Amino acid sequence: MNFGLTEEQEVLRTVARRFLDERAPMAAVRAVMESPEEFDEALWASMAELGWLGLIVHEDHGGAGLGWVDLVVLLEETGRGLLPSPLIPTSLAAAAISEFGTNEQKRRYLPSLADGSAIGTLAVLEDSDVLGPDGIALSGRPEDGGYRLTGAKRFVHGAGAATIFIVPFLKGGREIALGIVESNAEGVSSRSHPTMDETKPMGDVTFDNVLVPSGALLAGDGTAALARLLDLAAVAVTAEAVGAMDKALEITSQYAKDRIQFDAPIGKYQGVKHPLAEMYVDVETSRSLLYYAAWCAQEQPGDLPLAASRAKAYASESFSRIGIDGVQLHGAIGFTAEYDIQLYLKRSKWALPAFGDADHHYERVAVLGGY
């Protein structure tokens, strides 16, 4: 029995925190937010050098060959620092190709995802905003050697920066296929929208008679692959959420120790310390649910759906409250653009709907629980 991290995982955490403190402190995060590209190429290259971009990619394809628990440890850190980078979308694209790609696809795409020359993302949602197979209406028109796609995917994470999209679509009937579509293929265009959380650029991707050759289809049952990828995505988002909540709690606790009102630090008052204690309960419980889901992702895939939904539901709800309480406990200063706590509130707004909100996942817990 051991529900703890290994020494290597603790080292990964320490190294990541140190790197982010030095290379991507909040001033750097704000600079990226304010840049038109919303992307820092030099930072991305450093992350590639550290092996982060191919963390879960097999060594044979240029990755670090680590697992989901390791990735979750890293994402907690990038979440703490609100790191603006398409690390989650790229890791998910790498997971899609690693788990469901043909050998040729692996050889072609994984090394470039791992070395940072390619940026991946999942392009799943459409106008309906329904997460899962029922939300897929984009239909591929079969033709010799592949399918033609005409339509759009919406709310795509990192749409502007991505060079590789993993696109679920219907193959004629209700059967789902996942295609690898490159951003420079003919007929593909993407449009970024300004987002509430400027560290998380998103946008819509349009397909105008785009050819998806048979060789670009992921192997196996598309519906099952999509379900697995959505669960992994929920775990990844939860991991960054837990890191961000933890930091928001740290920032707010520190403020409560420093800020003097009525001749005492406000953290002395139960009206302040009790919400902070509740935050702690939620952070630690989210973390327990998260680690177990990450462990299931790599060791016990059959239990992943329930574990991922519990983690995402609980953490989404917790982060929403922590975002709001964090700002509120700061008082008026928390409302200013200058203070960092508001950036965590915005991140909580991003994390809530990302790959299923609390309602979506609690309903799934109910269904999987047989009621």
Next chain:
Amino acid sequence: MDFNLTAEEEAFRDEVRAFIKERFSPEARKDPKFIFNWLKSVREKRWVGFNWPSEYGGGGGGIMEQVILKEEMAKAGAPPLGTSMMGLQWVGPALIEYGTEEQKKRFLPDILDSKYQWCTGYSEPGSGSDLASLQCRAVRDGDEYVVNGQKIWTSGAAYSKWIILLTRTDFDVANKHDGITCLLVEMDSPGVEVRPIKNMAGSSHFAEVFFEDVRVPVENRLGDDGKGWAVTVSALAHERSGISEVAGLITQLAQVVELAKRTQRNGRPASEHPGIRHRLAKADTIIEGMRLNGQRFLTKQLKGEKLSSETSINKLHRAFLAIELGDLALEIMGSASQYTTHTEADADDLGRWTSGALGWPAVVIGGGTPNIQRNIIAERILGLPKD
């Protein structure tokens, strides 16, 4: 991470399961002497006081074995291991750590053999959450202490033979945790009076206990004079993961889910209503969160680290669930939840859920209210100033 048991742990779990299968079988339970037989057989196994050192008659069970034993028993809904609950939980461990040889010999075997009950005289009318402010006075008079004062919320006082009592022997102290002395007092001593308190669920499990010039021999003092506060905090290595409690909560949630499935609300099963589903799923998630938090605490203990205030996390979850599951059941039942008397047909539901919805304070308030747990987390873990 590794959630597997070792071969030895698995063998122990199988032993426990086989024991439960045999001794808690439907046939075994039909025997009018079932409880007597059960207590005798778990005692023979040395599973009573399982975390006590073997030299004092305990089982000497390691942390992981304690978890396995408790979890398997809870999953099976088996009767308790021994009936001297307070004795096993509080008095025994305190005696092992602070008792004299005579005290150990005199009391420990009786606790293990479930011979009689102990109660705990801690809270007072003016000292609840602020326990160390207690005023029950003990004055040394030769070879005796003379006790005057009052205790309250004393569970099981009416049927206990002994009470472990916190008294104040020194009122002139800078720190209120000093000057407290722990005495072991026979409940039939002259001057002890028990007045049961009826709780809002209608039962009288706890009581007020009055002491008027009660004389207690000095040899019944536990620990040193003025050092009684330490006695309330056991250093005995008992597992505190709370995992066995989770087994009980899983059963309770399953019962509420079943209730929701077979109860019609607005023309369809209550389990199909989104609001009910959401609350059930949330309860399920929090229970799983408690289980996994418990696994993390357990991992820490297995590594030889001491657990401190983090167990307050699960106490807060436990408090939420105690209220939520009872309330949810009533809401599912609708108007029928108001009847506390019932027919044979609905006998299973009515009384049970009403008592759940009114019985939660025992879990939520006993052992530290939720706001006290929040203070503990905020001050001891987050480092916020004390208030």
